[in-house]
Amino acid sequence: MRRLLKRSALVLLALLVLMFIALGWYLHTKRVQRDGSALLMGLSANVQVSYDERGVPHIQAQNEADLYRALGYVHAQDRLFQMEMVRRLARGELAEILGPKLLDMDRLFRTLGLRAFADGYTAKLDKDSASIKALTAYLDGINQFQATHPAPLEFDLLHIPKRPFTIEDTIAVSGYMAYSFAAAFRTEPALTAIRDKLGADYLKVFDLDWHPSGVMQTVPALAQHDWMQLDKIAQLSQAGIEQLAIPQLEGSNAWVVSGKHTASGKPLLAGDPHIAYSAPAVWYEAQLSSPGFELYGHFQVLNPMALLGHNQQFGWSLTMFQNDDIDLVAEKINPQNPNQVMFHDQWVDLTSREETIQVKGAAPVKLVLRKSPHGLIITDAFKDNYGDAPIAMWWTFLEADNPVLDAFYQLNRADTLDKARTAASKIGAPGLNVVWANAKGDIAWWAAAKLVKRPANINPSFILDGATADADKTAFYDFADNPHEENPARGYIVSANFQPVSPSGIAIPGYYNLYDRGQRLDQLLSQPGVKWDTKNSQALQLDVQTNYASRVLRPLLPILNQVLVTPEDKRLLDSLSKWDGNFQTKSIAPTLFSQLIYQIAHNAMVEKVGATQFQNLLRTRALDFAVPRLLDDPHSPWWGKAANVNMDARQTMVLAAWNDSLVHLRSTLGADSSRWLWGHAHTLTHRHPLGQQQPLDKLFNIGPFVVPGGREVPNNLSGPIGPAPWNVAYGPSTRRLIDFADTSKALGINPVGQSGVLFDVHYNDQAEMFANGNYVNEHTNSADVQAHAREHLVLQSH
Template sequence: MALLFRWLLRIFSGLLFLGLAALAIAYWFAARSLPDYDASFRVEGVEGPVEIVRDNANVPHVFGETDADVFYGLGFAQAQDRLWQMTMLRRTAQGRLSELFGQRTVAIDSLVRRLDLYNAAVRSVEDQTPEARAALQAYADGVNAWLEQVNAGARGRGAPEFWLFSPQIAPWQPADSLAIIKLMGLQLSSHVRSEVLRARTSLALPDARVRDILPDAPGNGITALPDYAALFPDAPRYAKADDAPRDSLSPVMPRSLAGASNAWAAAPSRAAAGGTLLANDPHLGFTAPSIWYLARLELDSGGVIGATIPGVPTILLGRSAELGWGLTSSYLDDQDLHIEKVNPDNSEEVLTPEGYKPLETRTSIIEVAGAEPVTLTLRWSENGPILPGSQYDLGTVTPPGHVASLSWTVLTANDTSYSAAFDLMRAKSVEEGIAASETFIGPSQNLTLADGESIALKMIGAMPRRADEHQSKGRMPTPGWLSRNRWQGRLPYASNPEFVDPTGGILGNTNNKLLDRPFPLHVSFNWGDTQRIQRWRRLMQNREVHTRESFIEAQLDTVSPTARSLLPLIAADLWFTGEAAPDGTPARQRQRALSLLAEWNGEMNEHLPEPLIYATWLRMLQERLIRDDLGPLADEFAHVEPLFIERVFRDTGGASAWCDVVQSARTETCEEMARLSLDDALIWLEENYGRALESLRWGDAHQATHDHQVLGDTPILKWFVNIRQSTSGGDFTLQRGMTAGTEPEPFNNVHGAGYRGVYDFADPESSVFITATGQSGHPLSSHYDDLGELWRRGEYIPMSLDPELARAGAVGITHLRPR
């Protein structure tokens, strides 16, 4: 026995030693790609010395003798910190993910190839201004200079992920940067999904009930739409959608996660210090690292500082000494689906106003790791690329003998959006900023501006020109062979909504409805917010003057106006009613929950139990209201629709009909639905978090999921690459933390403000900003997540253009010199 024990101990010790040795070797190889920020390099392509000063938060401040050298330095710095992320963005835009990930990503590559994003970017390079083209080329040269260093030296292939996947990296090209902008457009788009969902719902419900579950934003709305079945009598009425879970690598977001943001500004008359104020926090899906990368560029026109996207050489959100700018999703309806009638005698022709015409076709081959290549035949009609029924659930609304095509401004070949963003960086005033953005095509954004004296909001991006008699007004797919449904060019830039120096001295946008103009100047019928704007208006009007601190307070506000308005409606017949119930019974648990909610102020604080009780109740309530009417289609409404709940409980237009279970003999009331759904919620909470309601914490369920897109689901590795944080906020708070909406963790915080910035032009150097993770994309770097805890606590870092301040606490200074 003693001998056996000794041998077992030796085997265990040997295995432990081998395991530790393997870990040490893996760590050594992975750590080789950590850059030395204090190094000096001799490089080709710069005219003079370039200095990259990384301040104490690892934000690079890039100095050079020419603008081209500065952009070269930015490319070098971003490649040092985010090489894997940049190459993944490029691969996604090129439709080449399957070369690494096999069959898993063939559907993603197929969609991107059919949209032809990368070729559109290639064709757009020559349409940029000479200065913008020079910046794109210099940036690409800087990225390639770092790739040369990786290839020449023992630098761990440039990023640890390249030890697990192909280490080959093609040289960076100017078109790669433009393709990433188009890829962001794909991520921010939502109108295709909205059109399909409205068509599917129209096939399943009468028009009055469609208006309940898909209501228009408050304000004068649109007259009744045609019944989709009237447009296409042969459309499949109950076709099942693809229920495959969304891949983390897919750039196509669910309808509710397509894009959101906040931005607001105050004129000097409404600022305590007498200078303009601007706050901006764009909302995107969380990843590790964040999509945002902070940087400062010292250009001939002056210093600019703010947030960039790795791979794109421009400060997209930020400020100079004279001007600040922020972006929010405009929700411009810049996409239209068309149903094309295929020639029954020739499947390569579709009907047009002039008769049947051939489709434009091209073959594309997707290389698939571990499998045979996939050959696609790409097709375009006069309206745009033909998309298969498997994409966007188009098969559920496309009748036999037809195919679907897409018109979308982002597919414009001569896209000058980058040049507009480049010129915006150099603008000195609100007026110059608006003028610089005229050539911006897409993705459409609301641009909020502030200089020393003025504030403005201008929607930028090309507005499609639709005919007054368009059959669905862009809200549902329409027959593509009818002239009245086709786009007729673009509206002039002057048609884009514009607000300059409003009388009240404050303007802002939370993706809410901007204005009320008749179709086709309406901008959109689908807006991203009807709730947060209410809270923002109250916070802005509660003060006569504002400060940097009050703008920060508004960015971090976690009070839900939705909770404050809906709880009194759905609990009106439940609060303080009924007989006393013994402890341990469902009735007693219900009374305890109602008692907590009755005293709650609607603050979605991570440490409180009430937000979790409320959110679970609303989720269960909507499920009970819609499941019997919509069946599988109810899965498309994964998030609470507050306007729908309000319509039902106010019985607007007979909407209380949703409370009746259509399959039952009796007629159920909304009070019963509220009570039953609260019981459902309490059972779910007990199963997942325990029975003690007072000990629940919203933050335990509302975890921010900054997950690595590739390694985030890999056993063991996920503990090193994913960043999880308990967070406050919710779907309808200014500090937005959009929930996943799907099991098993429906309240995970998956979408929010990955960047926050507040700019004070009374003292520009007191401006602040922050991102949700860190500057480095390397999991072994101390800068991988060092900004994340500050972000979670609602803290910021200085946003200074003072070079001496950057040098004073620098974590390193990189020198690039001509070879």
């Protein structure tokens, strides 16, 4: 018996060894090849790829076609699954691999029209243009890698079939990036519901008026089930994307300082676009070199043109313009014909198209999607479940000439002011702030977008009436009307998503961020006598303070002083009174402040607007503007009626919010308030699409990391307003600093790592450095690249 047990144990051990060997071999087949040689058909000559210590490829080719084909190949090695997920999201094809739970998300994106738009847009492209030739070569490199290598691990787990990537995929993904800017889906229904259900007095706190001097200085009634339609669209536009851990663009900082204010005497460019965190990260870094062209770029999936980049001569960064380029329009239906709507005083027919969604494990779903003269009927996405009132969507991305591929192809080569301006003028949607500099000393900023002319006195923050002229679009403004600056006398430019001012005085509706972050950057950059370099610029990018906390606390502290009486309350209030607004990890004041402003907004608004619309409001910038204005107005209708004869309504509600905040913090962070440190409550985890379920989260997700920063400070590690604890949802997607006196010393950082391949050495090798606020060198000159090369891959033509 003992011999039998021993033999069985040996057999079991042997099986385990064989299993581990098989698993090791399986994972080995998924590895990224960065050394040796590989065959890449279609090359006219061998391409040299040197990988540095962070896994960044430095590609040297003899011509542009070879360069972009090689970029596609190496990009696919590291990010093929990310490419697959983003294209399926944009084209409404997730349910095909993830099943019925993603059907509503597919319904939404089919209704947005990105798939149909991409197909039609591609058919009209000039295939001989330089940008399309570059894209075609890049996609060929991706497809060759996919066809000749084992599928990524995630493909096997989800049983994703391989299929070639196309130009249509790239156009659809660019549409998703434009859509991810769009706050209209969350903001317009919420504000319209407040206006129509509660009245105009309730809108005063949101500060919806245009400020002509800048900040640096009626719709048809909808039934309840129709509001439910819009609520679901708003929720899906946010929650589903968060669940899939697919990057969504949120804000950004960028500034440029002329040589007269730098230590080196040359311009210094800084940029940190704010994008939702994920694993892998949104940006893929690569240096491209061919005769007559060199660029160190940051690339997004399925796009061979760098959206951020620099070389020895010039460079640029981006922020989100935040202009409102989407209008929601309530259509008036003909009572005698439900397929007609009122347009310019007559009934006109809706056009329609039919699409089929493939669903894993279930029958295909057919959608009939309609269009009015105002745009696609987005409520058709869920017509079977909710009301009948059609809401159309007019979107600049779908309606305007938008040669965005040409724009960035030219921007990748824009070494002069004129070239950069011309490139920026081609960007139609989404709206982007292009912040640019060159080594010759020029600095500039252009708010790049097609700005639409709307009828006078129309506020597109609300759903518009399609039966009137309110929803008409007469034309687009000239690019010269867009906000911009070129070599301003002050010697620096700041872009931080605040409301800009047009040189021609036109109002530019939008969903702009708080102005405090821009004012903070402007205040520090305008300090007399300071000479900027990459060292003090790091401190500026990592700054965690603005004036917003002071603006909120100015009316709040006197109220709290009047209503708080216990020693514990007084002690906590003292910590708020002495707080300077810094969101540092070892302070309890940011924790108390963040919980309290959420609780005040919740207690004042949730019963009046409903739980769903309140959740939508939490994900808008409108609420950021509302909180200090609400606290400043003791007569605001949001306070309701006083329930205590010794207090007014504002005092009553603030006291209740304070008590609710302490109850919540004790239940989540513990009874000892000295342990309510911001670092205990505020953490960053980079989530992978497969990391949404246990135990895969332990395998694929990266983090959590304790991080400073917060909502609308320069180091904008943040998320929606909400209760503790706070999981950072978005923030700097990279931090770049380029001094044009010596671009070989440019600094940057990736929030996680270059690779999206699990167990790869570069999967998460920068995550801790990023959380700690560290920077790394971006190697550009040949000597530095050679000195830091760790592996070398030769892509051979035959």
